[in-house]
Amino acid sequence: MSTTPPTHGHVALLTIVAESILEPRLERELRACGASGWTVTAARGEGSRNRRVGDLDGGNVRIESLVSNDTAAAVMQRLADDYFTHYAIVAWVADVAVHRSERYI
Amino acid sequence: MSTTPPTHGHVALLTIVAESILEPRLERELRACGASGWTVTAARGEGSRNRRVGDLDGGNVRIESLVSNDTAAAVMQRLADDYFTHYAIVAWVADVAVHRSERYI
Amino acid sequence: MSTTPPTHGHVALLTIVAESILEPRLERELRACGASGWTVTAARGEGSRNRRVGDLDGGNVRIESLVSNDTAAAVMQRLADDYFTHYAIVAWVADVAVHRSERYI
Amino acid sequence: MEILRLALDNLLSPPVLGFALGLVAVLVGGDLRLPDAVYQGLSMYLLLAIGIKGGVALRASSVGDVILPTIAAIGLGVLIPVLAYLILRRATPLSGLDRGAIAAHYGSTSLVTFTAALVFLEASSIAVEGFVTTLLAVMEIPGIVVGLLLAGRAADRSLSWGASLHEILVGKSILLLVGGLVLGVLTGASGYERVEPFFGALFVGILTLFLVELGTLAGRRLPDLKTAGIGLPIFAILFPILAGTMGVTAGSLAGLSVGGATILGVLSASASYIAAPAAVRLALPEANPGYYLTASLGITFPFNLVIGIPLYLEIAQVVGG
Amino acid sequence: MEILRLALDNLLSPPVLGFALGLVAVLVGGDLRLPDAVYQGLSMYLLLAIGIKGGVALRASSVGDVILPTIAAIGLGVLIPVLAYLILRRATPLSGLDRGAIAAHYGSTSLVTFTAALVFLEASSIAVEGFVTTLLAVMEIPGIVVGLLLAGRAADRSLSWGASLHEILVGKSILLLVGGLVLGVLTGASGYERVEPFFGALFVGILTLFLVELGTLAGRRLPDLKTAGIGLPIFAILFPILAGTMGVTAGSLAGLSVGGATILGVLSASASYIAAPAAVRLALPEANPGYYLTASLGITFPFNLVIGIPLYLEIAQVVGG
Amino acid sequence: MEILRLALDNLLSPPVLGFALGLVAVLVGGDLRLPDAVYQGLSMYLLLAIGIKGGVALRASSVGDVILPTIAAIGLGVLIPVLAYLILRRATPLSGLDRGAIAAHYGSTSLVTFTAALVFLEASSIAVEGFVTTLLAVMEIPGIVVGLLLAGRAADRSLSWGASLHEILVGKSILLLVGGLVLGVLTGASGYERVEPFFGALFVGILTLFLVELGTLAGRRLPDLKTAGIGLPIFAILFPILAGTMGVTAGSLAGLSVGGATILGVLSASASYIAAPAAVRLALPEANPGYYLTASLGITFPFNLVIGIPLYLEIAQVVGG
Ligand SMILES: Nc1ncnc2c1ncn2[C@@H]1O[C@H](COP(=O)(O)O)[C@@H](O)[C@H]1O
Ligand SMILES: Nc1ncnc2c1ncn2[C@@H]1O[C@H](COP(=O)(O)O)[C@@H](O)[C@H]1O
Ligand SMILES: Nc1ncnc2c1ncn2[C@@H]1O[C@H](COP(=O)(O)O)[C@@H](O)[C@H]1O
Ligand code: NA
Ligand code: NA
Ligand code: NA
Numbered sequence A, B, C: 001m002s003t004t005p006p007t008h009g010h011v012a013l014l015t016i017v018a019e020s021i022l023e024p025r026l027e028r029e030l031r032a033c034g035a036s037g038w039t040v041t042a043a044r045g046e047g048s049r050n051r052r053v054g055d056l057d058g059g060n061v062r063i064e065s066l067v068s069n070d071t072a073a074a075v076m077q078r079l080a081d082d083y084f085t086h087y088a089i090v091a092w093v094a095d096v097a098v099h100r101s102e103r104y105i
Numbered sequence D, E, F: 001m002e003i004l005r006l007a008l009d010n011l012l013s014p015p016v017l018g019f020a021l022g023l024v025a026v027l028v029g030g031d032l033r034l035p036d037a038v039y040q041g042l043s044m045y046l047l048l049a050i051g052i053k054g055g056v057a058l059r060a061s062s063v064g065d066v067i068l069p070t071i072a073a074i075g076l077g078v079l080i081p082v083l084a085y086l087i088l089r090r091a092t093p094l095s096g097l098d099r100g101a102i103a104a105h106y107g108s109t110s111l112v113t114f115t116a117a118l119v120f121l122e123a124s125s126i127a128v129e130g131f132v133t134t135l136l137a138v139m140e141i142p143g144i145v146v147g148l149l150l151a152g153r154a155a156d157r158s159l160s161w162g163a164s165l166h167e168i169l170v171g172k173s174i175l176l177l178v179g180g181l182v183l184g185v186l187t188g189a190s191g192y193e194r195v196e197p198f199f200g201a202l203f204v205g206i207l208t209l210f211l212v213e214l215g216t217l218a219g220r221r222l223p224d225l226k227t228a229g230i231g232l233p234i235f236a237i238l239f240p241i242l243a244g245t246m247g248v249t250a251g252s253l254a255g256l257s258v259g260g261a262t263i264l265g266v267l268s269a270s271a272s273y274i275a276a277p278a279a280v281r282l283a284l285p286e287a288n289p290g291y292y293l294t295a296s297l298g299i300t301f302p303f304n305l306v307i308g309i310p311l312y313l314e315i316a317q318v319v320g321g
Helices: A020-033 A069-082 B020-032 B069-082 C020-033 C069-082 D002-011 D014-027 D036-058 D063-091 D096-107 D111-123 D132-140 D142-155 D161-169 D172-200 D203-228 D231-253 D258-269 D275-283 D289-320 E002-011 E014-027 E036-058 E063-091 E096-107 E111-123 E132-140 E142-155 E161-169 E172-200 E203-228 E231-253 E258-269 E275-283 E289-320 F002-011 F014-027 F036-058 F063-091 F096-107 F111-123 F132-140 F142-155 F161-169 F172-200 F203-228 F231-253 F258-269 F275-283 F289-320
Strands: A010-019 A038-046 A060-067 A089-097 B010-019 B038-046 B060-067 B089-097 C010-019 C038-046 C060-067 C089-098
Touching: A010 A020, A010 A069, A010 B089, A020 A038, A020 A060, A020 A069, A020 F275, A038 B060, A060 A069, A060 C038, A069 A089, A089 C010, B010 B020, B010 B069, B010 C089, B020 B038, B020 B060, B020 B069, B020 E275, B038 C060, B060 B069, B069 B089, C010 C020, C010 C069, C020 C038, C020 C060, C020 C069, C020 D275, C060 C069, C069 C089, D002 D111, D002 D289, D014 D111, D014 D203, D014 D289, D014 E172, D036 D111, D036 D132, D036 D172, D036 D203, D036 E036, D036 F036, D036 F203, D063 D096, D063 D132, D063 D142, D063 D231, D063 D258, D096 D142, D096 D231, D096 D275, D096 D289, D111 D132, D111 D203, D111 D258, D111 D289, D132 D142, D132 D172, D132 D258, D142 D275, D172 F014, D172 F203, D203 D231, D203 D289, D203 E036, D203 E172, D231 D258, D231 D289, D258 D289, D275 D289, E002 E111, E002 E289, E014 E111, E014 E203, E014 E289, E014 F172, E036 E111, E036 E132, E036 E172, E036 E203, E036 F036, E063 E096, E063 E132, E063 E142, E063 E231, E063 E258, E096 E142, E096 E231, E096 E275, E096 E289, E111 E132, E111 E203, E111 E258, E111 E289, E132 E142, E132 E172, E132 E258, E142 E275, E203 E231, E203 E289, E203 F036, E203 F172, E231 E258, E231 E289, E258 E289, E275 E289, F002 F111, F002 F289, F014 F111, F014 F203, F014 F289, F036 F111, F036 F132, F036 F172, F036 F203, F063 F096, F063 F132, F063 F142, F063 F231, F063 F258, F096 F142, F096 F231, F096 F275, F096 F289, F111 F132, F111 F203, F111 F258, F111 F289, F132 F142, F132 F172, F132 F258, F142 F275, F203 F231, F203 F289, F231 F258, F231 F289, F258 F289, F275 F289
Parallel strands: none
Antiparallel strands: A010 A060, A010 A089, A038 A060, A038 B038, A038 C038, A089 B089, A089 C089, B010 B060, B010 B089, B038 B060, B038 C038, B089 C089, C010 C060, C010 C089, C038 C060
16 A cells, blocks of 8 residues: 555645744744745644633634745744744644645655 | 654544635535535634625634545535635645544545 | 655654544553654544544544654554544554654654 | 413514524624623523512412422323423434423423513513512423433433532522522512612523523534434424423412412423533433433423413413303 | 715714624724524524514505515616626626626615615605605515526526525515515504514614624625625725616606615625525535625625615615605 | 621622632532633624723713823733732742743733623722723733833743734734724713623623633632742732732822722732733743632632722722722
8 A cells, every 4th residue: 555645746744833922923923934825724722831821812712824844844844943833833744645736845 | 753643543634714704506516526514713814815795794614524534625626616715715634633534534 | 867855764653533432541542652743633434334423523534643652653553442442533654854853762 | 362462472572583693694694693601691680580579479378278289290290201201202212311301391491581581471461470480490400300300211320410419409500599588578669679770670581692692503503403313303493392381281280379380380391401411411421412401491491482371371261161 | 065965974873883793893903793503593583673664664654665676676687797797797797606606795775874864864864755665575586596596507507496496485574574564564553563663763773783793794804805806896886886876866766765776786786795605605605605605795795784785775866855 | 897898789689699609610520611712702792892881981081080090000000010020029939930920910900800890889989980990901001011121021032922912912902902092982971871781781691601701710720829839829919918018098089989999909919810911921931820820810810809909999989988
């Protein structure tokens, strides 16, 4: 069984879960690092720190964006520099297949 | 560190994000291509085109379905033929491990 | 094109979709198996069985948790033992890259 | 005949027509469900409003008046599920587990049926004791417990009680109902006056909107009827009449007025479709929701809404008159 | 002058000010959108409330009174999109496909404009026939169909009708509006009385809240104006005046009162921004929402809300007086 | 004593009992949170309703009456956070950053405390100047800015102002409050009349529902108390009394009536739990929400709701009588 579906190229799928108050900032970071689009869903969650104030204004947001590996790495670096320490935020990167990967890179 | 979790088989996880008006059609496409189930969450987002009318009726939907690689490829082909050009829609395929993969294939 | 984004380690991303009534139980299972956090989004869906009562109280939940491969396997085993047979539930595991993977393991 | 006129009035009341609208929408392929969050918000409103109104009225009741009816309600809560379980054994080929699951539903009560009965009696200018909301709260749980016990015995296994029972007791329904009662008792008529435009005046309208949603849900259950056999739908219509008559009679004997006895009949006849399904699903996952939800929500609920409520009033007038 | 006073009253009415608030919020970089679920819940409320109120009134109308106006409404529903399509060919460089898409919007109607007109007439103490809500329901679909046909001819391709049309007909708008009408007819004034505090008394307030949201959506559409050229905004202001005059005249000829003729004018002049966009998006994905949504929601809607409604009343008074 | 009777009335009023209900639900392990979308919708309703009602009343006020109280309010908005910051240095071992964060909360105001005070005064038949809502709007921001400046100085770093401040100013709270005020001024009493059933009559009921939610949130904050030390809870009770007395006195001196001075006391005594947490979280992520949220929402809010409001009235009666 082949595990690579026969589509036309691989890109990074970056997912960020953060307290919702950060949404505008994270979208600015994404755009600055080269992302051309993203999808946002409302979420809630539990973590090891629970330092957010999100209870009061809508929990967490879950932002996912198809980007080039370089953009994913750049955003991750921005998060590590300015966000992971103080904010309620987690992020991960997966490798996914898309149609016409040029669109996202 | 092994990167393959010890479960019982791999399938494709197809995720489609589209303007919500398309939901019934996309579900018909999924079923026609052989998917036996899917999960839908409400989403919103930004992209390079922003031609949707979704603002007026509930933003985007995010549909994900565990399917065989062939089904994933077939759905992707249907999207490329009839949807990607005119609608606000993105899709990607990831490789995931499930318990009893026969259930989805 | 390299398909591994340059971040600092891989962990398992376990995703469970289940009728919402199960949420407290599933969170107990996750914690018992060693997960330190998770993210929950509201979802709905269709499947092959449709035996849930979720219509009446909020559809499905989609829980995702970054965990070690061992934890992912342990949770999957718990689900196989006590949940898959009778409840409306699916689960899958993906391999993702995170910053400081120690945090989740 | 008076009863027919009342039944017709009931049939053409906005809440019942709202239910029909939701049902018809499903039949023509549409869908009038409210957004989930709104549905949950409205259901919290209904519970709290019923509780508060009941509490304000309860304040005026003497303890002596309340004791006998409460005992009757608990007795019915235990008796009804046992009866349902036994009758289902005759009437259907269902397993003991599925019978226990259904019994748990008929042992408990339906908030919306209760509410619709109050609205109906009010429109018919028939007085009701203030403390009937207490009876609603009292009857919510015991029937579920008895039903689960019967199923557990049948399945010859112990249930994972702890979790499920705690989850019901501190579930939103009970908390809001009992919390509202206490709130109503404490704030009294003068406090209630200030929230009456919200919790009182809007009530029938919001109930109508809510019933559109329930009609949709009931409509979706109808296809399941085919797989259940003929015994179950018959049970879902005849059993409420039996339980309702028992409730009315017990209520009369316990000293309730015609209105109050009607309500105890409605509580006995109605089947839960919120608390019981959740509890049964958690404790008896093997039981088939296609049976218990279809019977309680798909048949008994509309039956009571349209025919049962005026019928139990008629019985109460005969028994208590 | 009487008309100016009415227009000013309208401008300072809570619903219109609510719209302005939403619009201004966008201009200063804010966002006053309601949560999605609440927006959908409120829009279901408005449809059902309009329907019920119309049904209660319809009950009092004789069939004879309703026939001519209904025929007029259907005629307008066919004529207006054809007219829009032809005028757009002169006025703009848009493709036949985009023109058909726009025509579909102007052929259909806007619930909120209709509603605001009712509120305006009520505040001005001008009577309106009870059955105008029927005209709203009747005019919702034909214009969309004609517009899509014109676009399909222009694009020289057949449309995937089946799906889209079914999806509109059993869509929430039509089901709630027609369902509400039937509910109102059946329950009548005595039933309505009990839900009036919810469906009647709250109406203007909830409409105000709803218009805050629509102001936000309209405000977001304004930037698209730049790319559309000057012809489209001119069309979006002048065409409603033309169509509104036609509607008022046809209404008068069909025997409607001044208030009723005003409403038929409003229905003719208003452009759909719920049913039509959905249908057009599904059947004509190549058409640019930047044109049809901006024209209907960004320009025509506020124009009608502020200027159009009192203007059509003035015309109705001249024509019918 | 009159004050005790008022305090008891307040304690047994539906809003305060609603808060208690939410709190008790958490303590017994339940959860009465409204769905997120409903909570946000209700909070938009409250802001807009308060704004509109204030605007309608403001229209009747002369500019001369408003000037002095407004200056007093701004002065208090600057003074109170400085005072809080200095007192916290004595009373607690918290870092300058955490003290600045807390100061920002006490410098700003709480919409719901303000609202509950209006409801309380109305129930006690005590008149309030129409323009007090203006004072609420005026006091929302300055305290936050001062608190953040103090924290920034303490942390010896510049803050990322631009973003945070803009985000607050065009945030929903300010836009709805100020927008509602303008809407109310423009539409006046005749326009308001038509939305009164929604924005007026429902107000206390909706506030009650809203307070059930706030009770839940406050209940969840209580466990954090243990980690904060004894100084913070003492501060969270005594500081409001000090600030409230200052507010009442300043109000009296500025010419406000007893009711108006009470409100300025309430605004001074109350701590923000919406605007301030958001601003602080963005500008001072290192500050611990376990301190500022627990103090403002977990202690000061219920304290003011139950004891503070009647107390400030008593003080106002002494000072202004
Ligand atoms: N291991 C995890 N897997 C998935 N989501 C997580 C995990 N840990 C934390 N989160 C999410 O990130 C948010 C903040 O986490 P924390 O900063 O650890 O409190 C939580 O509310 C969760 O939504
Ligand atoms: N690069 C991306 N990553 C994730 N989601 C995207 C991306 N681009 C677009 N989307 C989603 O797809 C929708 C339509 O995109 P578009 O057609 O480019 O406007 C957006 O509203 C987003 O929800
Ligand atoms: N193949 C699938 N892919 C994604 N989600 C699924 C799939 N099958 C089922 N689900 C989800 O799991 C829930 C229960 O499925 P089932 O038990 O098959 O009825 C559904 O409501 C869906 O949300
Ligand atoms: Na029962
Ligand atoms: Na039109
Ligand atoms: Na303050």
